[in-house]
Amino acid sequence: MHEKWRYKTFGFNAFINCSGGFDHLTKFEQMHSFKLLIFIASAAFSIALQGQDSLWISRGEWTDIPDSVQSIRFNSNPQWSGINSTLSRVPGESSTLFLINTDSISHTWGLQVEGEEEWELAAFDSLLIPIPAMAQGTYRFGLLDESGRVLGASGQLQVGLEGEYPLFHWNLGDWSMERMASADAGYPVDWDSPYVPEQFTINERTFPATVDDSDAFVALSLGDTCLISIANHGFMDHVFHFHGFHVTMMTSTHHPQRIGWSKDTVPIRMGEALTVRLIAYQVGLYPVHNHNLIAVTNAGFYPGGMITQIHVTP
Numbered sequence: 001m002h003e004k005w006r007y008k009t010f011g012f013n014a015f016i017n018c019s020g021g022f023d024h025l026t027k028f029e030q031m032h033s034f035k036l037l038i039f040i041a042s043a044a045f046s047i048a049l050q051g052q053d054s055l056w057i058s059r060g061e062w063t064d065i066p067d068s069v070q071s072i073r074f075n076s077n078p079q080w081s082g083i084n085s086t087l088s089r090v091p092g093e094s095s096t097l098f099l100i101n102t103d104s105i106s107h108t109w110g111l112q113v114e115g116e117e118e119w120e121l122a123a124f125d126s127l128l129i130p131i132p133a134m135a136q137g138t139y140r141f142g143l144l145d146e147s148g149r150v151l152g153a154s155g156q157l158q159v160g161l162e163g164e165y166p167l168f169h170w171n172l173g174d175w176s177m178e179r180m181a182s183a184d185a186g187y188p189v190d191w192d193s194p195y196v197p198e199q200f201t202i203n204e205r206t207f208p209a210t211v212d213d214s215d216a217f218v219a220l221s222l223g224d225t226c227l228i229s230i231a232n233h234g235f236m237d238h239v240f241h242f243h244g245f246h247v248t249m250m251t252s253t254h255h256p257q258r259i260g261w262s263k264d265t266v267p268i269r270m271g272e273a274l275t276v277r278l279i280a281y282q283v284g285l286y287p288v289h290n291h292n293l294i295a296v297t298n299a300g301f302y303p304g305g306m307i308t309q310i311h312v313t314p
């Protein structure tokens, strides 16, 4: 574990007695609230100073799916959102990322790139993490500790995908409410017990909410070329079927030998991140869906889960 980048943001207990506005809270809660406030202020200051991207690790109620449940997310600001943020970098340039852990337990950060190390982040602490120079493509990042992983703190890093074409992204997730509730309560995950996910999401939403998401709903004009970056953050393999179009594989973390393949069905292995190119050669509204029947339901009810649409207008 690396320590050299660690920012010390604590040691403010001496100021607690001046916090007159916290009368309704216990001494412990006062201390905690005040610490968090100072902590967020110092994090914001560091960002203003250095200008690098930052992500907040936060725990909250995920209300974007039919079963509302506690989850952990990477948010782009201190405000809670049930949707993980996406990072963007230019190819071939190293950079940094400022991580702020607002959760009351420690977490482990990992960028899913060969040779990258894991970084431990204490409760209510922050950390400046180096991001290596990378080739164009879609990559995954996330929390690697059990609760961070099971509660869904995972996102995608897009390198060199912005600018030339319209860009869409699909973060794939499968979720067992029982496993999440258990992880949220702090119990260890029983990885040997059968895994029965009930919810299947694209960008943390289930169909039909997926088509209200401008990142997931592929809206194009006839003749447009677009890129779709797809990352499988779940605990099983997924496979997507495109109606109306073949897509060309541009990048893949797990199957570089498939680059250049043109297919209407794209498997995305557990942990894989890939980029496909789609050319809108015909008008119409076309579904894209997971080929696994259970993954196009919401808790068993069809249609739901991992379905979105491609809409090409004249």
Ligand SMILES: [Cu+2]
Residues within 6 Å of the ligand: 241, 242, 243, 289
């Ligand atoms: Cu189909």
